[in-house]
Amino acid sequence: MQARRLAADVVIIGAGVVGTGVARELARYDVRVVLVEKRADVAFGTTKANTALVHAGYDAEPGTWKARLNVRGNSLYPKVCAELGVAYKNTGSLVVAFSEAQVLHLQELKAKGRINGVPGLEVIPRERVLTIEPDVNPDVVAALWAPSGGITSPWELAIAFAENAVANGVELLLSSPVIGMDVRGGRVSSVRCPGVVIDTGFVVNAAGIWADDIERMVGRDDFEITPRRGEYYLFDKRVGHLVSRPLFPVPSRSTKGIVVAPTVDGNLIAGPNALLVGDKGDLATTAAGLAEVIEGARRLVPGLPARESITNFAGLRAVAVPAGDFVIGASPGVPNFINAAGIQSPGLTAAPAIAEAVRDILADAGLELAEKPDFNPVRERPTRFAELCRDEQSALIEKNPLWGHIICRCENVTEAEVVEALHRAVPCTTLDGVKFRTRAGAGRCQGGFCGPRVVDIIHRELGVAPEQVTKKGGRSYILSGPSKDSLLEQTACRCLAHAIRDDGQADTEDVGTEDACRIEMREREGVGGHAHGGV
Amino acid sequence: MRTVECDVAVVGAGPAGLAAAARAKRCGAGRVVLMDRDRELGGILNQCIHNGFGLQLLSQELTGPEYAEHFINEARDAGVETMLDTMVLEVTRSRQIVAVNRTEGLIQANAKAIILAMGARERNRGGVIIPGMRPAGVFTAGAAQRFVNMEGYMPGKRIVVLGSGDIGLIMARRLTWEGAKVEAVLEILPFPSGLTRNIVQCLNDQGIPLYLSHTVVDIHGEERVEGVTVARVDSDLRPIPGTEWDIECDTLLLSVGLIPENELTRDVGGELDPVTGGPVVTDEMETSTPGIFACGNVVHIHDLVDNVTREAWTAGEGAARLAARQQPGGETIRTRAGDGVRYVAPHLLHLDNLVARDVRLFMRATRPAERVQVEAVVGGKVVFSKFERVVRPAEMVVLTIPPGKVSPGKASPDHAGGGSHPELVVRITPRDRDTAVEGGRKA
Ligand SMILES: Cc1cc2nc3c(=O)[nH]c(=O)nc-3n(C[C@H](O)[C@H](O)[C@H](O)COP(=O)(O)OP(=O)(O)OC[C@H]3O[C@@H](n4cnc5c(N)ncnc54)[C@H](O)[C@@H]3O)c2cc1C
Numbered sequence: 009m010q011a012r013r014l015a016a017d018v019v020i021i022g023a024g025v026v027g028t029g030v031a032r033e034l035a036r037y038d039v040r041v042v043l044v045e046k047r048a049d050v051a052f053g054t055t056k057a058n059t060a061l062v063h064a065g066y067d068a069e070p071g072t073w074k075a076r077l078n079v080r081g082n083s084l085y086p087k088v089c090a091e092l093g094v095a096y097k098n099t100g101s102l103v104v105a106f107s108e109a110q111v112l113h114l115q116e117l118k119a120k121g122r123i124n125g126v127p128g129l130e131v132i133p134r135e136r137v138l139t140i141e142p143d144v145n146p147d148v149v150a151a152l153w154a155p156s157g158g159i160t161s162p163w164e165l166a167i168a169f170a171e172n173a174v175a176n177g178v179e180l181l182l183s184s185p186v187i188g189m190d191v192r193g194g195r196v197s198s199v200r201c202p203g204v205v206i207d208t209g210f211v212v213n214a215a216g217i218w219a220d221d222i223e224r225m226v227g228r229d230d231f232e233i234t235p236r237r238g239e240y241y242l243f244d245k246r247v248g249h250l251v252s253r254p255l256f257p258v259p260s261r262s263t264k265g266i267v268v269a270p271t272v273d274g275n276l277i278a279g280p281n282a283l284l285v286g287d288k289g290d291l292a293t294t295a296a297g298l299a300e301v302i303e304g305a306r307r308l309v310p311g312l313p314a315r316e317s318i319t320n321f322a323g324l325r326a327v328a329v330p331a332g333d334f335v336i337g338a339s340p341g342v343p344n345f346i347n348a349a350g351i352q353s354p355g356l357t358a359a360p361a362i363a364e365a366v367r368d369i370l371a372d373a374g375l376e377l378a379e380k381p382d383f384n385p386v387r388e389r390p391t392r393f394a395e396l397c398r399d400e401q402s403a404l405i406e407k408n409p410l411w412g413h414i415i416c417r418c419e420n421v422t423e424a425e426v427v428e429a430l431h432r433a434v435p436c437t438t439l440d441g442v443k444f445r446t447r448a449g450a451g452r453c454q455g456g457f458c459g460p461r462v463v464d465i466i467h468r469e470l471g472v473a474p475e476q477v478t479k480k481g482g483r484s485y486i487l488s489g490p491s492k493d494s495l496l497e498q499t500a501c502r503c504l505a506h507a508i509r510d511d512g513q514a515d516t517e518d519v520g521t522e523d524a525c526r527i528e529m530r531e532r533e534g535v536g537g538h539a540h541g542g543v
Numbered sequence: 544m545r546t547v548e549c550d551v552a553v554v555g556a557g558p559a560g561l562a563a564a565a566r567a568k569r570c571g572a573g574r575v576v577l578m579d580r581d582r583e584l585g586g587i588l589n590q591c592i593h594n595g596f597g598l599q600l601l602s603q604e605l606t607g608p609e610y611a612e613h614f615i616n617e618a619r620d621a622g623v624e625t626m627l628d629t630m631v632l633e634v635t636r637s638r639q640i641v642a643v644n645r646t647e648g649l650i651q652a653n654a655k656a657i658i659l660a661m662g663a664r665e666r667n668r669g670g671v672i673i674p675g676m677r678p679a680g681v682f683t684a685g686a687a688q689r690f691v692n693m694e695g696y697m698p699g700k701r702i703v704v705l706g707s708g709d710i711g712l713i714m715a716r717r718l719t720w721e722g723a724k725v726e727a728v729l730e731i732l733p734f735p736s737g738l739t740r741n742i743v744q745c746l747n748d749q750g751i752p753l754y755l756s757h758t759v760v761d762i763h764g765e766e767r768v769e770g771v772t773v774a775r776v777d778s779d780l781r782p783i784p785g786t787e788w789d790i791e792c793d794t795l796l797l798s799v800g801l802i803p804e805n806e807l808t809r810d811v812g813g814e815l816d817p818v819t820g821g822p823v824v825t826d827e828m829e830t831s832t833p834g835i836f837a838c839g840n841v842v843h844i845h846d847l848v849d850n851v852t853r854e855a856w857t858a859g860e861g862a863a864r865l866a867a868r869q870q871p872g873g874e875t876i877r878t879r880a881g882d883g884v885r886y887v888a889p890h891l892l893h894l895d896n897l898v899a900r901d902v903r904l905f906m907r908a909t910r911p912a913e914r915v916q917v918e919a920v921v922g923g924k925v926v927f928s929k930f931e932r933v934v935r936p937a938e939m940v941v942l943t944i945p946p947g948k949v950s951p952g953k954a955s956p957d958h959a960g961g962g963s964h965p966e967l968v969v970r971i972t973p974r975d976r977d978t979a980v981e982g983g984r985k986a
């Protein structure tokens with residue numbers, strides 16, 4: 009089959025918050041940009057599994073990319089999120105110290121923060137900490153208050169970046185893994201995906217934990233990405249009130265430690281731990297890891313009830329070795345191949361600033377950037393029924409009855425929102441895609457109620473057979489196929505109809521003696537086993 | 544916003560809501576409105592197309608939808624108004640309901656009494672914390688049941704079921720009949736949590752192995768489930784290292800318990816029972832918020848629909864009495880779960896009712912036991928008891944106290960012994976084998 013041929017000035021590989029951020033930044037200019045993503049949707053990589061904090065920037069080593077872009081990114085958040093209709097709350101954050109030694113550490117962080125340009129850092133005494141966070145561990149001695157800290161929704165941001173980029177002319181190719189690149193005379197000339205070849209002037213490598221594999225495609229091997237896994241607990245909104253802002257422990261050398269933080273949707277998140285893993289697909293949670301998270305979280309908030317957990321997940325940090333810092337800049341020897349790699353934490357915070365930095369590097373490398381007069385920086389926040397007052401809700405239902413049909417019982421998401429999510433600038437075809445856009449399935453029942461209903465709407469709206477609807481693309485199908493005729497069920501039912509006595513005991517004559525024996529035996533095992541333990 | 548004025552508004556049209564609404568109407572309530580968010584009346588019964596409903600109450604073995612039909616007809620005949628595809632968003636202490644549907648938009652109902660009958664939702668993976676990957680193919684058994692029975696689709700071909708709850712057992716059989724291979728049912732407890740008849744009919748008859756004291760410790764597969772690791776657990780329910788083995792499968796069904804759907808109840812702010820997760824209720828099925836009643840799975844999880852209906856009748860009668868301002872007043876006595884009992888409902892009994900009528904107590908045993916007395920104790924004295932050949936945590940125990948067993952005098956504080964609050968303690972005690980007479984009663 010002849011591959012489709014596209015032409016671009018810049019190809020961006022990877023549609024996480026970094027790649028989409030770069031795409032949206034370049035959309036301001038008169039350049040042809042193609043954003044390619046191997047998964048079925050944007051934000052399906054590390055961007056969907058992190059702590060969602062907008063860090064203040066006091067812990068990165070002064071002078072590093074991390075330090076600079078964290079503080080710059082943080083300062084861009086209010087404007088970016090306002091333009092793009094993305095949830096963001098400037099809650100401030102606290103690093104909580106439990107000993108005098110740890111208080112000394114707070115002073116060091118404060119000094120580092122001052123060099124990095126973090127505004128308003130202050131070490132506050134125990135009483136003040138307990139006033140603003142009454143559920144914090146009462147053993148607290150003092151805390152570092154960072155007023156510029158905050159929380160956001162990482163996937164909302166990446167989706168909004170992508171939608172705004174596409175609205176301003178960027179082409180987005182989903183389900184398009186980059187499988188190779190052509191290098192001529194020391195420069196990348198084209199990017200190859202299955203069925204598509206894109207001739208391009210520049211390439212931006214924003215492939216997250218796969219960025220080293222991508223760089224190898226242009227014959228370079230400057231860094232290695234070693235994935236470091238972090239596991240999480242997400243808690244029910246019922247306990248969302250336990251903390252009002254992110255709480256950090258005093259950090260260790262390698263991580264910021266296990267955090268307890270509110271989410272923009274009103275839940276509570278706890279995590280991450282940190283464990284190097286060999287496999288870039290290893291997003292498994294483990295019993296030991298989850299225990300570590302709960303223990304760490306309880307050190308900060310002792311009253312955290314594990315039974316209010318609604319889900320667990322894990323994310324992979326893209327740690328670049330040997331750099332340790334973000335790897336941003338042209339690959340040595342391939343001047344039109346720009347890395348935005350090794351973007352571990354605080355990559356989400358830094359994303360808007362990484363986009364600016366990559367833009368400047370591209371300009372330095374010779375990309376001509378003429379501003380487009382018609383660039384529209386605004387992307388409207390999709391309407392959410394649950395965020396409206398009763399009068400606004402009424403008005404919407406009057407216009408379109410689908411606003412009156414609740415699909416997700418936990419988050420009160422309506423059919424209108426799901427339908428709308430399926431027809432936006434960035435196509436959404438999966439259950440997870442719907443979840444990230446509308447919150448249908450993100451609540452306490454985790455899609456048990458809305459799952460079948462969303463499958464049905466995707467089937468109806470996009471003309472996809474139900475057994476082809478997936479959770480997250482690829483082979484993640486939900487249903488294996490139609491069931492047999494229900495006639496079969498009815499006949500079988502009749503054959504098996506047992507007489508059951510009034511007291512609910514199965515009539516063993518009908519069951520057959522062998523079966524009756526088997527059940528008796530198992531039950532005896534059961535009763536006996538327990539008796540040894542308890543009675 | 545359209546407003547609806549009524550005597551009784553019922554939230555949820557499963558067997559609980561249907562029976563409560565019909566009974567309230569029959570007992571003289573004026574306008575009775577029944578709302579459900581689903582497209583049909585009948586609640587969870589609509590997806591339970593297996594037999595086994597109504598044996599006690601209707602003396603027939605019906606399927607879920609047939610049982611529902613009986614009570615749908617009763618509600619219709621009684622003159623209950625129904626509103627389907629209608630989600631109740633809010634219930635207030637002052638007995639207002641805000642609901643929404645496609646045709647009428649937002650609706651406000653002002654009622655003299657409200658009956659909460661929202662049923663239960665299934666505990667899911669996050670609730671039981673199963674480590675591993677997060678692929679497609681992990682379902683709660685009820686969600687799978689809806690796919691198969693109502694939408695006509697299969698969740699997978701090779702299936703492992705975690706939990707021996709009734710829905711899981713019934714789905715194991717159903718999926719086997721549909722041509723899927725059910726590899727195993729795993730239960731973390733040393734005894735099954737579903738009804739015995741379901742273990743027999745759904746597993747043994749189908750040749751599906753049941754592993755007691757086992758659980759899933761890992762889930763494999765990036766996109767779709769490819770297998771699970773299972774392990775035996777010790778007496779503290781912790782996996783025993785070295786006992787793990789892998790089962791290849793494409794689907795994991797979870798049947799690990801139901802949780803009363805009490806979001807609205809919480810909004811109202813009434814007292815909840817920490818064991819059941821449902822509201823604390825009186826023998827009228829009134830919650831601690833005056834005028835707000837509750838019945839069915841929203842109060843505590845029932846295994847037999849017949850008991851749901853009975854409880855709902857009580858709620859319907861109570862609500863009608865309240866609407867007519869004929870509620871019993873006077874003293875109440877608190878119930879408490881004693882030895883061998885995990886919980887008991889209702890939580891508060893009116894002495895007037897104890898004198899005048901049968902009062903039914905629902906309870907769950909903490910552990911399986913044979914040949915026991917189920918006793919109601921007031922002030923240190925057994926006021927009523929009955930013999931049970933077997934009790935199991937999976938099967939609700941019902942103790943119906945006849946009128947007059949607890950008289951106001953007996954329940955007065957000095958007789959109650961401990962403290963000033965009179966209480967009625969229920970306990971399940973082993974029966975002395977030597978003196979036992981089958982079916983006999985200790986007076
Ligand atoms: C546990 C954890 C906690 C964190 N907490 C925070 C925090 O609180 N605050 C903060 O600021 N930062 C945090 N971070 C960091 C932040 O999440 C990341 O820096 C950010 O999400 C990285 O985005 P990205 O776009 O680089 O990567 P990704 O989101 O992983 O995007 C890379 C994309 O590239 C695609 N791709 C890969 N290979 C190919 C290919 N061959 N062809 C096409 N596409 C390809 C992938 O599919 C993926 O979508 C955390 C990270 C982790 C792991």
Ligand SMILES: Cc1cc2nc3c(=O)[nH]c(=O)nc-3n(C[C@H](O)[C@H](O)[C@H](O)COP(=O)(O)OP(=O)(O)OC[C@H]3O[C@@H](n4cnc5c(N)ncnc54)[C@H](O)[C@@H]3O)c2cc1C
Nearest residue numbers: 555557558559579580586587595631661662839840847848
């Ligand atoms: C799979 C399964 C098998 C069973 N098998 C048997 C059996 O063989 N024999 C037997 O006797 N019993 C059986 N039972 C038990 C019995 O059927 C249930 O306990 C009973 O159906 C519970 O009734 P309910 O009315 O309390 O709840 P449900 O039937 O769950 O009804 C609750 C209703 O409330 C609605 N609702 C909830 N929230 C709202 C809201 N906010 N707004 C509007 N509507 C709302 C729901 O849509 C639902 O229709 C079985 C149960 C299950 C789940």
